[in-house]
Amino acid sequence: MASDSDIPPGLGDVKAQVYAQGGNEHEWRPFKHTRLYTNAFIIEGNKLLLGFKKRGFGAGLYNGFGGKVEPGETPAQAARRELQEEAGIDAPLEYAGRLFFVVTGVESVFDIRIYVAREYVGVPTESDEMRPRWFALSEDSLYARRLAQSDPQADPPIPGQVAPPVPSVDGDLPDIPYDQMWADDIYWLPHLVRGGCFVGRADFDEGNVMRRYWFGSVPHCKGD
């Protein structure tokens, strides 16, 4: 377990095992206001559903479906509402982790609850905000960019992987488009796909550049 003092500020009182950390900034940035968000991912067999964000924050990137938690909502309720609004589907979402992002130029800090479901109801449908698209879930696809990195030792394998490796997919779905996703995603998406729970923080500059990051696995998924 990481000692409490290793857990980045913002993640609350959590016990976690660090599995990736780095960046060229050595202090965590101070922050004032946090804002709650959700982000939800649908896995169906060997496929992962992502949405291409058409407008607003993160436009031009693929991501899960999500947004701000509105007053009076729990994060779990907000996650289901956003999935319905942005992708036209409903799903039994389960909590998978918490991510905290400080981004240059954005006044409030992102405190994001991540959810996953392995079944859903409805037909993924394009909305004003998101264009849903399926991607292949295979070992190669999950780790594609990490394997290509010049320093593979920088990010050791994620510990505690209990689920069997993800089998390869037949067919011609595209690989997970990490080069069109937030830079943090590759650090926790493989963990989510394997059913693990995680916490993490990254401090970003504009232009999707991570300056400092820390990701840890947690033994039990606790969240709302």
Ligand SMILES: CNc1ncnc2c1ncn2[C@@H]1O[C@H](COP(=O)(O)OP(=O)(O)OP(=O)(O)O)[C@@H](O)[C@H]1O
């Ligand atoms: C910095 N690194 C990051 N990595 C991965 N995901 C990130 C992220 N930073 C923000 N996100 C997600 O981006 C969406 C923004 O939500 P956003 O569209 O602004 O909210 P909402 O739909 O309420 O907006 P409207 O005000 O209705 O336009 C939301 O899913 C949030 O979890």
